[in-house]
Amino acid sequence: MQIIYSDLLCIGAGLAGERVAVEAAKAGFDVICLSIVPPRRSHSSAAQGGMQAALGNAIMGDGDSPDIHFADTVKGSDWGCDQEVARIFADTAPIVMREVAHWGVPWNRVEAGVHTYYKGGKPFDAEEKRDKHGLIHARAFGGTAKWRTCYTADGTGRSVLNTLDSMCLRYEVGIHDRTQAEALIHDGENCLGAIVRCLKTGELKAYLATATLIATGGYGRIYRATTNAVICDGGGQIAALDTGLVPMGNMEAIQFHPTGTVPTDILVTEGCRGDGGTLLDVNEYRFMPDYEPEKAELASRDVVSRRMQEHIRKGLGVKSPYGDHLWLDIRHLGEKHITTKLREVYDICTNFLGVNPIHDLIPVRPTQHYSMGGIRTDKDGAAYGLKGLFSAGESACWDMHGFNRLGGNSLAETVVAGRYVGKKIVEFLQGHTVDFKQSAINDAHTKVAARIMEMTKSSSKQESAIQLRDEMHSIMMDNVGIFRNGKDLQTAVDQLEELIDRSKNIKLQGSAIGFNPEISLALRIPGMLKLAQCTAYGALMRTESRGAHTREDFPERNDKEWLNRTLAYWKEGKTRPELKYEEASPYFEIPPGERGYGGGKIITADIPEEKLRVPGKGAGEKKEKPSQKAS
Numbered sequence: 129m130q131i132i133y134s135d136l137l138c139i140g141a142g143l144a145g146e147r148v149a150v151e152a153a154k155a156g157f158d159v160i161c162l163s164i165v166p167p168r169r170s171h172s173s174a175a176q177g178g179m180q181a182a183l184g185n186a187i188m189g190d191g192d193s194p195d196i197h198f199a200d201t202v203k204g205s206d207w208g209c210d211q212e213v214a215r216i217f218a219d220t221a222p223i224v225m226r227e228v229a230h231w232g233v234p235w236n237r238v239e240a241g242v243h244t245y246y247k248g249g250k251p252f253d254a255e256e257k258r259d260k261h262g263l264i265h266a267r268a269f270g271g272t273a274k275w276r277t278c279y280t281a282d283g284t285g286r287s288v289l290n291t292l293d294s295m296c297l298r299y300e301v302g303i304h305d306r307t308q309a310e311a312l313i314h315d316g317e318n319c320l321g322a323i324v325r326c327l328k329t330g331e332l333k334a335y336l337a338t339a340t341l342i343a344t345g346g347y348g349r350i351y352r353a354t355t356n357a358v359i360c361d362g363g364g365q366i367a368a369l370d371t372g373l374v375p376m377g378n379m380e381a382i383q384f385h386p387t388g389t390v391p392t393d394i395l396v397t398e399g400c401r402g403d404g405g406t407l408l409d410v411n412e413y414r415f416m417p418d419y420e421p422e423k424a425e426l427a428s429r430d431v432v433s434r435r436m437q438e439h440i441r442k443g444l445g446v447k448s449p450y451g452d453h454l455w456l457d458i459r460h461l462g463e464k465h466i467t468t469k470l471r472e473v474y475d476i477c478t479n480f481l482g483v484n485p486i487h488d489l490i491p492v493r494p495t496q497h498y499s500m501g502g503i504r505t506d507k508d509g510a511a512y513g514l515k516g517l518f519s520a521g522e523s524a525c526w527d528m529h530g531f532n533r534l535g536g537n538s539l540a541e542t543v544v545a546g547r548y549v550g551k552k553i554v555e556f557l558q559g560h561t562v563d564f565k566q567s568a569i570n571d572a573h574t575k576v577a578a579r580i581m582e583m584t585k586s587s588s589k590q591e592s593a594i595q596l597r598d599e600m601h602s603i604m605m606d607n608v609g610i611f612r613n614g615k616d617l618q619t620a621v622d623q624l625e626e627l628i629d630r631s632k633n634i635k636l637q638g639s640a641i642g643f644n645p646e647i648s649l650a651l652r653i654p655g656m657l658k659l660a661q662c663t664a665y666g667a668l669m670r671t672e673s674r675g676a677h678t679r680e681d682f683p684e685r686n687d688k689e690w691l692n693r694t695l696a697y698w699k700e701g702k703t704r705p706e707l708k709y710e711e712a713s714p715y716f717e718i719p720p721g722e723r724g725y726g727g728g729k730i731i732t733a734d735i736p737e738e739k740l741r742v743p744g745k746g747a748g749e750k751k752e753k754p755s756q757k758a759s
């Protein structure tokens with residue numbers, strides 16, 4: 129077996145993986161990034177709308193600050209986030225946004241003078257300031273008090289990823305694409321790298337490294353209807369969970385985006401609503417202000433998705449062969465706006481839906497979109513349970529998102545966490561050595577090789593990976609969606625247990641062990657089922673409603689009993705995870721309160737004095753107890 133050494137192994141070459149890689153390579157370390165696809169095809173490239181940072185350049189962002197960004201993020205998370213992490217994030221985002229501009233990201237810029245913008249379908253004029261001319265511009269996104277979502281037309285993810293990938297070339301990061309990590313190599317205490325499968329030849333290789341980063345993105349593909357790319361199957365989370373030592377955080381925290389298109393599930397960006405798009409029902413009536421008078425279409429995603437689903441349940445959706453949907457209306461924005469600032473939306477609608485958004489309504493409905501849960505790390509990005517293992521980006525539960533991430537906060541998280549965690553990894557690498565125990569390498573290799581051998585050779589096996597995937601999709605779509613209840617969740621948990629048992633008997637139809645999509649899926653399915661089970665079981669046990677986790681049988685947000693984070697561990701041979709809980713946040717700069725949108729009852733908790741901190745100061749000195757109501 130070929131063995132490849134590096135100081136840092138980044139599993140994943142999306143925005144988070146590449147940003148961490150650049151930080152370590154700049155510090156002189158030898159870095160390798162693995163990716164299933166060429167890095168520029170990573171899922172980050174599909175992000176259209178933008179990245180949040182409190183720059184305050186646009187007139188509609190005037191007076192913005194990291195404090196306001198922090199407050200929006202905490203409220204958006206429904207107080208499920210780690211406020212220490214959200215503070216690091218909000219304070220660092222403006223620095224990182226300017227840094228990537230310096231590296232070449234062509235941000236849209238402020239143009240001085242009067243401009244016509246839209247809110248809720250209505251035009252208004254605003255004058256951009258002369259002294260801000262040429263600075264990074266911003267647009268509105270859901271759940272924000274100020275316009276702070278920086279963008280490059282609606283191809284933000286692509287431009288930032290191209291820039292980061294060029295930086296990787298400049299700093300000579302080794303990019304090994306068409307390679308898929310299958311298992312972590314560890315000795316019970318230290319992570320030593322990964323067993324990796326070459327997708328062209330099927331060869332297994334050991335990548336050994338002093339530090340290993342998992343930055344493999346989300347696990348949206350456990351659902352059938354998702355905006356996520358086909359490679360978002362949670363490979364990194366599976367490898368971590370399979371160690372039995374590394375827990376997943378808040379796997380039940382799944383975000384549904386209001387505007388997945390019907391029937392393709394391709395996303396049209398939140399920028400549509402941010403730029404003034406409205407949601408209409410079967411009667412072409414704008415219903416959101418009835419539910420959310422204050423924020424309407426620009427409430428947070430969990431709230432808008434819930435309201436849409438409620439409206440469809442009232443029979444006010446549009447019937448279609450693909451199920452009921454609603455309409456997104458951006459016609460009033462006009463041809464110039466749609467073909468420049470929303471040009472990818474224009475292309476998606478015309479190419480995939482046969483709809484011209486300049487003249488026609490766009491069919492949309494809430495669709496699985498983002499994984500708030502993932503590999504639980506501390507604030508430095510170090511995974512719980514194994515030394516030398518880190519995670520960043522959507523694969524991680526660093527936890528600035530809690531139970532709902534704000535639009536534009538995820539792309540920003542990839543580069544902010546990438547920089548921050550990258551620096552912590554550099555500190556870790558300085559002076560640290562590991563013993564690459566041969567027995568650990570052999571164990572990990574033998575397990576993966578045996579799985580492949582059994583699937584291809586054993587005559588007693590008969591399960592189809594594709595069949596298991598389809599059944600998992602149905603279970604998740606039917607029982608673990610936007611509205612959840614104990615009965616359906618119990619059904620999901622029971623049925624997933626059966627699938628997990630059956631997945632031990634997967635048999636391949638074909639026999640090729642090299643370039644063969646079936647074998648990739650077959651290797652991944654048992655792990656995807658475990659991630660699905662962590663999601664379903666975590667949701668069953670969390671008897672409250674918080675952010676995107678809505679329990680019809682427990683409609684209150686229960687701060688008294690559930691102001692915590694679920695940790696899911698998987699012990700070998702089990703069919704459901706072992707759950708533990710930890711406090712949601714080490715301290716509260718903003719004590720739990722009302723979000724200002726979404727409604728719903730709250731069972732309040734009395735936060736101890738020592739857990740309250742001075743706003744804007746993080747873990748600074750205590751002061752008199754602030755009001756429990758968030759302003």
Ligand SMILES: Cc1cc2nc3c(=O)[nH]c(=O)nc-3n(C[C@H](O)[C@H](O)[C@H](O)COP(=O)(O)OP(=O)(O)OC[C@H]3O[C@@H](n4cnc5c(N)ncnc54)[C@H](O)[C@@H]3O)c2cc1C
Pocket residue numbers: 139140141142143144145162163164165167170171172173174175176177178179180284285307308309310343344345346355356357359360362363364395397497498520521522523535536537538539540542
């Ligand atoms: C359609 C869409 C639009 C979005 N728009 C926005 C937006 O406008 N603003 C915003 O803030 N957020 C947006 N998001 C969310 C945001 O794009 C993602 O959260 C973010 O890009 C994730 O980046 P990442 O680096 O963590 O992972 P990714 O970009 O998903 O990269 C994962 C990497 O891991 C690799 N990989 C995966 N598994 C393995 C394995 N087993 N072995 C080796 N390599 C592996 C992949 O090849 C890839 O290189 C959007 C998401 C979607 C789905």
